[in-house]
Amino acid sequence: MKPEGRLQVAAGFRSERGHRPDNQDFAGVYEASETQRIRHGMVAALADGVGGARGGRIAAELAVRTLIDGLYEQPDTIGPAAAAQRVMAPFNSWLHAMGRTESMAHAATTFTALVIKGRRAHVLHVGDSRAWHFRDGRLTLLTQDHAHSHPDRRHILYRALGIEERLRLDHQQIPLAEHDRLLLTSDGVHGSLSARRIERLLAARNSPEADAAALVEAALAAGSQDNASAVLLDIVALPAIDHDSVAGDLARLPIADPPAQGESIDGFRLDAQLADGRYTRLFRATDTLSGRSVAIKFPKPALLSEGSARLAFAREMLVGSRVSSPFVASTIAIPPERQTRLYGVQPFYEGETLEARLARPVDLKDGLAIAIKLTRAVAALHRLDIIHRDIKPDNVMLLPDGGLKLIDLGVARLPRVEEFESCDIPGTPAYLAPEMFAGNPGDEGTDQFALGVTLWRLFARAWPYGEVEAFSRPRFRPPTPPGRIRSDLPAWLDSILMRSVAIDPAERFGDVVELLRALEGGAAVPRAAPGFVPLVERDPVRFWQVVSLLLALALVVALAWR
Known part of the structure; x- marks a missing residue:
């Protein structure tokens, strides 16, 4: 089983005023408790107060604090984007109103945030601060600047917190992988450093704190005239993928x-x-x-x-x-x-299905190798409480190197996952256990039965209860022991096959691990090379018929002699 994992993120940030008299940037990272991370995620945000306006620093700091304080009060059912909109829209209205007062005239701030929940990052953005994604040596810009494109007006924002009465937050989400890096920058950094330069600095793979500092220092050294801020997040571990x-x-x-x-x-x-x-x-x-x-x-x-x-x-x-x-x-x-x-x-797995392989005879040694690998596959599923529900030779791939893959997991039964509509559950009647016809949706015992039928076909070249057409129901009567169908089957294997397809679930193996041990234990028993098998062992009935005939002939000859 792959490890369950928990969300683990390493964070670092640096903010410097540079050549400005004060620093109107504000950044924050809230890693959150385990429960908060599961329900809402963890938050990182960066805001850059609009230069030249009164209260720019106040606007920036309040924006970041408002998101962090308010996000965790929202219902976790509405998702990060809707939750952030609920929190930030009233703040935007307040800031827009305050921008009309003398004390905070024209107050506004850019705002870019990351909410990391599960295996995804949600990017929330307005203004010209930026969010970036670094993976496998490549840097991708995740946001679009809300500033005028004309070279003489690029410093003028047309969207930011406080500029418009109604908040319009850009939102996108990206899937994450372990070792990804997520970066937030103010324009004091990306205005002086090219994307290529930022990419090279992130590729250093030092601690987030050290690389965030390196980005800010490089921007200031390159001549940045603005406040310079960077927030860097390293994805260390992610939760397991859930349904x-x-x-x-x-x-x-x-x-x-x-x-x-x-x-x-x-x-x-x-x-x-x-x-x-x-x-x-x-x-x-x-x-x-x-x-x-x-x-x-x-x-x-x-x-x-x-x-x-x-x-x-x-x-x-x-x-x-x-x-x-x-x-x-x-x-x-x-x-x-x-x-x-x-x-x-x-x-794509090269090879052939077990169904195709059964068109040619399978000797006992090769059959045991296939049976053991297939049983291990089923055991791996059952350890996670996963029921395959469609085990059959068509769903077993035999690889050229001797490997095996159990495929077609689309009808598997998983714990705590919604079930199919009963009319949609596919299945092959000849491999379905008797209890499934009585309403059992599938469990370890029914998988064992389907596995047993598959092993019957592998070793005995027959179905224990007959081949059944689609939409038909087999007749469950005690089957003929497979050893009578294939004379070279050892007694222990004959017993395993009979027990694995028992009509009563209580008579089957306790689980497939017990079945696996029986197969592996029997396979370890030395066997003599096949040679001449006496008639009395190959066909006892015929042997005694011949003996009886010879005795009758001898009696007739003896009587005639007298």
């Missing part, structure tokens, strides 16, 4: 009919159609931005309701990001600004 954040990202995406081979979607070239299932269509594709081969799955809205489609793709992304196992498929997160419709992206 709400994933679902929120997907909720904005439209659902369209699945594309066809040869089309391009968001920079992904669809090279070949791999599968066309009941609910989804799967392609092998090339990411033209990176050159990487990927697999992309599109929903079929005509057969899967919109709610269930979003649930399925959110689950697959969440499981792929949370489960750390070499035997479980992972997912690839796509930046929100790139993705324009609902689909899911995974690494």
